[in-house]
Amino acid sequence: MSAPVPSKNDRKVLGRLSLPERNFVAEALRAETVGGVLLLVAAVAALIWANTAGGSYDSVRSFHLGPGSLGLNLSVQHWAADGLLAVFFFVAGIELKRELVAGDLRDPRAAALPVVAALCGMAVPALVYFLTNTAGGGSLDGWAVPTATDIAFALAVLAVIGTSLPSALRAFLLTLAVVDDLFAILIIAVFFTSDLNFAALGGAVLGLVVFWLLLRKRVRGWYIYVPLALAIWGLMYNSGIHATIAGVAMGLMLRCHKEDAGEEHSPGEHIEHLVRPLSAGLAVPLFALFSAGVVVTGGALGDVFTQPETLGVVLGLVVGKAVGIFGGTWLAARFTKAELNDDLAWPDVFAVASLAGIGFTVSLLIGELAFTEDPLLTDEIKAAVLTGSLIAALFSGILLKMRNARYRKLWEDEERDDDLSGVPDIYEMDDPEYHHRMAAIYEKKAAEHRRLAEVAGGEREDGNGPA
Structure with a gap:
């Protein structure tokens, strides 16, 4: 049964999603939540390993392997950052494509809110970092570090505190992260590209064209696409552009709407379903394992709040985001026709906004790229990212817990299915069949109550039951 056409009320800021969009968001966030828990475990393992096993952590992540003749003799840490994260950004590319063709971003009016919110959520942290380091005489190279949001880590926090966010807020957080990823990709491509190797770049572009043509011609077979994707990735790495851009480009090329007869899912949805577990369950946790390991001492933690570079990162994540x-x-609600949904309040929006201060994955990556010539400062920036993300997680967790009863009620209202149709009742309110089913259910319950009352009354008259 199709969901009713959204009413005017449904078009409010953070209004109720359509049923297909709600189901997709719920499925995506379930997968991200599991990945976020694994990411959290990997980060903790990295910190324990780096602080208890002497120099073995650095020895392992600096171990080199790979074909040097192809320019790919990389350290384990670089394989994690440049190789495994390409899988993560491939999934991000598919998510972005889906949002552009079937999600909130397909409608400019609906897209305006998350785009403006995400842009402000990147500009203000960068400004906070800039002002902190201008006043303190620090390096401005790390301005992009606090601009990123780690959706998986944020959802892991939600899983830990058990908050039942209504679908509108969950979709807002997911869309924010998708837009955030897009601009993080642009930042990496524009500001962290070294000397270009035009021959390798040309080969990567040619490979992407072949990839696109094969998709257009409906050519099938993983044995074709996987070797081609690896070749594109290797050429992109050798071109001087960060290799994760190859993953994004290929993700954006996948078709995310059904065209062919008999298709149950679009190619983009199918591939995302296959690759997301690899990304969330292996690629991102391994990146965290070989990137988050910094030696933590009392002095190092104190330096996080005294050095302008590290303080700028912490303030950018916690306050700026x-x-x-x-x-x-x-601003989007104030100066456009959008209004906040009646079921939500501005403190709800602020609680979710504070959750976006968990930077982690992409922030760690940008930190490595920004201070690649200064390993000591790189580790200090990583410590600042971990500290800022932890503070943002604790602060947002407190805010969300304070409003948890409200979220629980909203979530239960969304999930209620009294007629057992498999579709939440809130999506069937305008369907006449729903009211017939509910009337039958109420009549059945009323008849049962009458029967029980008659039985109880008969027992009292016979003196066999309680008066």
């Missing part, structure tokens, strides 16, 4: 996303959402 919350203020930027909340402010962007408020």
Whole structure:
């Protein structure tokens, strides 16, 4: 049964999603939540390993392997950052493509809110970092570090505190992360590209054209696409552009809507379903394992709040993200026709905005790229990312817990299915068949109550039951 056409009320800011969109968001967030828990475990393991096993952690992640003749003799850490994260960004590319053709971003009016919120959520942290380091005489190279949001880690926090966010807020968080990933990709491509090797870049572009043509011609077979994808990745790495861009480009080329007869899922949905577990369950946790391991001492933690570079990262994540996303959402609602959904309040938006201050994966990557010539400062920036993300997680967790009863009620209202049709009742309110089914259910319950009352009354008259 198709869901009713959204009413005017459904088009409010953070309004109720359509049923297909709600189901997709729920499925995507379930997968991200599991990946986020694994990411959290990997990060903790990295910290324990780096701080208890002497120099073995650095020895393992600096171990080189790979074909040097192809320019791919890389350290384990670089394989994790340049290779495994390409899988993560491939999935991000598919998510972005889906949002552009079937999600909130397909409608400019609906897209305006998350785009403005995400842009403000990146600009304000960068501004906070800039002001902190201008005042303190620090390096401005790390301005992009606090601009990223780690959706998997954020959802892991939600899983830990058990908050039942309504679908509108969950979709807002997911869309924010998708837009955030897009601009993080652009930042990496524009600001962290070294000397270009035009021959390798040309080969990568040619490979992407072949990839696109094969998709257009409906050519099937993983044995064709996987070797081609590896070749494109290797050429992109050798071109001087960060290799993760290859993953994004290929993800954006996948078709995310059904065209052919008999298709149950679009190629993009099918591939995402296959690759997402690899990304969330292996690629991102391994990246965290070989990137998050920094030696933590009392002095190092103190330096996080005294050095302008590290303080700028912490303030950017904790203050800049919350203020930027909340402010962007408020501005969009204030100066457009959008209104906040009646079921939500502005403190709800601020709680989710503060959750976006968990940077981690992409922030760690940008930190490595920004200070590649200074390993000591790189480790200090990583410590700042971990500290800022932890503070943002604790702060947002407190805010979400304070409003947990409200979220629980909203979530239960969304999930209620009294007629057992398999479709939440809130999506069937405008369907006449729903009211017939509910009337039959109520009549059946009323008849049962009458029968029980008659039985109880008969027992009292016979003196066989309680008066």
